[in-house]
Amino acid sequence: MKIEQELQTGKFRNEQHKASLNIMFTAYVLHRSVAAALKPFGITPEQYNVLRILNGKRADKLCVKDIAGRMIERSSNVPRILDRLENKALVSRERSPEDGRESLIGITPKGIELVENMTEAVEKNAHVLALTDSEAWTLNELLDKSRG
Amino acid sequence: MKIEQELQTGKFRNEQHKASLNIMFTAYVLHRSVAAALKPFGITPEQYNVLRILNGKRADKLCVKDIAGRMIERSSNVPRILDRLENKALVSRERSPEDGRESLIGITPKGIELVENMTEAVEKNAHVLALTDSEAWTLNELLDKSRG
């Protein structure tokens, strides 16, 4: 469905403004889709992203700012997301011996197992962009360029 | 900057997956930019969207679900956003005489003035996609198609 129909309006200042709303709306749809795929696991997309980042760096433990730098939302919320994951025994947290200000975060075996199951569910159930490889490539180019 | 650099990773399942993360990251950047432009007014992007929708339909009052249907996030949060706008005397809310379940929402003169000032600030200060008209058009086509 076209963005005009989705937002029930045709009032866009220009093609760029329309594209801005289109990006935000499409992001919302994607987020909803991932959230739905993760719901049976009781994990939010943000918590899943943290687990995926930790799983991808299983060898070396990461500190909070390393995780934040790899997330879509560079929020100050990572400590609280880690609180919830720690409560579920999916991650471990310890003080860094080299720098006492840093926390070293690792994924637990339970976390690894869960993240693998969740990734399977997301790949199977979440919305995949209905684009050819070539279209997706063009989209990536345009988005990278759009951020200026 | 390319999305690989932004998220400090090259691990994408495919070009579509990469584009999904790219869309969500770009949406986040745009949202931040609008939020920053609105900050001096003490209004959030979501509150601004509601005001813009009401301002665009100044003639006929809208009910809550009309507003929700025009928003990017079709959340159940509209009543609470309206609470905040009503507290600031930017919108009015009354029971519909035709259907007692509905609220009729209108924008106040104070709201109209504010939304016009804010629109000016957003157009001046918020990030505009660094794309040509033709590129923005292609981006819109790809996004519309991507949602399937």
Added chain:
DNA sequence: GCACAATAAATGTATATACATGTATGTAAA
């Protein structure tokens, strides 16, 4: 007319973001 389902909105709870602030630790300059 009345019981029951559907609809519109509001509300409660958990989690997330934004921003300001607090606390501990590290680093560098006086």
Added chain:
DNA sequence: TTTACATACATGTATATACATTTATTGTGC
């Protein structure tokens, strides 16, 4: 060495989203 500043993280508050539930009203079938 002591003071000042910076860094990393944690925390508090306001606002937002997701989802379930509640309340009020409307519409429908009997």
